[in-house]
Amino acid sequence: MIPTYKFKKLVLPNPDFSSEKHNPFPNHYVHIVGVEEEVTILRSLQKPRKITFKGSDGKSYIQMLKPKDDLRKDFRLMEFNDIVNQLLSRESESRQRRLCIRLYSVSPLNEECGLIEWVPNLVGLRLVLHGLYKQKGSVMSTKEIKEASCTTRDPLAKKREIFTKVFLPKHPPVLGEWFKRTFPDAQSWFFARTAYIRTTAVMSMVGYILGLGDRHGENILLDSVCGDAVHVDFNCLFNKGETFEWPERVPFRLTQNMVAAMGPLGVEGLFRKSCACTLRVLRTNANTLMSIVTPFVYDPLVSWPRIVSSSIHNTAEKTNDQALDHVKNIQLRLQGIIVKSRDRSLSIPLSVEGQTNSLIKEAMSIDNLCQMYIGWGPYL
Ligand SMILES: Nc1ncnc2c1ncn2[C@@H]1O[C@H](COP(=O)(O)OP(=O)(O)O)[C@@H](O)[C@H]1O
Ligand SMILES: [Mg+2]
Incomplete structure (x- = not known):
């Protein structure tokens, strides 16, 4: 007989996502x-x-x-x-x-x-793209990528040239092909593409507000049943990506494949509208969101990068300063103020549409993408 272990706090939800009634936080306990x-x-x-x-x-x-x-x-x-x-x-x-x-x-x-x-039916964005490029015979080996890549010290002009003349031509957009193959009838294809655009827009805006980074192609997954983009691995928060050796420069992942898969309109139409609509809701409810985020960033249980210091008192103060900075930045973003990562200068408060436009431009900027870590796959 199998012994019965009771885990009081372990929540094991019903993973039936096809049902509208799916509740990831149920209040009954299964052991x-x-x-x-x-x-x-x-x-x-x-x-x-x-x-x-x-x-x-x-x-x-x-x-x-x-x-x-x-x-x-x-x-x-x-x-x-x-x-x-x-x-x-x-x-x-x-x-x-x-x-x-x-x-x-x-x-x-x-x-x-x-x-x-475990969310069923998910497939990593990188895996999808890699598979398609392999079929087309235009896959770059790790060695080729390494040899073609710039170093952090190379000037921007060289990074831009390598990115646009080597990486982008080798990787023409193919993600749309995955949607056509995975959803062969017109109706399911249309619904899947719409779901992909909407879910990408919502997480782009929420991720931006929280400074979510590390959005490489293995942390963004696609649902092969409904087309949703599902994000995983939320360890890199509060603009931690800006402190990496190759500082992250984009507010969210919006690479050429992701844009082309949205259809002939690209980011215009549904994507831009969904981004603005989400941002408006977030900004309107800034106080509610700040009341959730503030204890979160101050939480001593959530580990922040260790600050080497001679006294405990000093460390606590520095950690608090850091937390205060995170809270302030989130508050500014919720007011439509863009904080430039390079010199920490602030923009004037933008309208929802203005902020959406500025973010989409930053996310798609070749100058930003060509300076991202190559392992992140800025060309994909
Ligand atoms: N909730 C989930 N449901 C289904 N697959 C997941 C889930 N979370 C992660 N994965 C898959 O597992 C992989 C590793 O998870 P991740 O949390 O990114 O770990 P790591 O820190 O090792 O990168 C992801 O790239 C994704 O393919
Ligand atoms: Mg990961």
């Missing part, structure tokens, strides 16, 4: 009665394990066990996204446009490991 023997080890950085729990309700629950990662930020971010979804569903325009973020449960177990609900 674990067993673990399936088959485990898949994923290839990404932390080598997470995909495991299946047998629940006391007779159902199977696929989870990702993530080692060497503090999931408390991911957990808090999911709570934040849940509130954003509620705000989006309250406003008539965003509700009509069905703007929302895909949620999944995150259960931090301690400071360095936790469980993430």
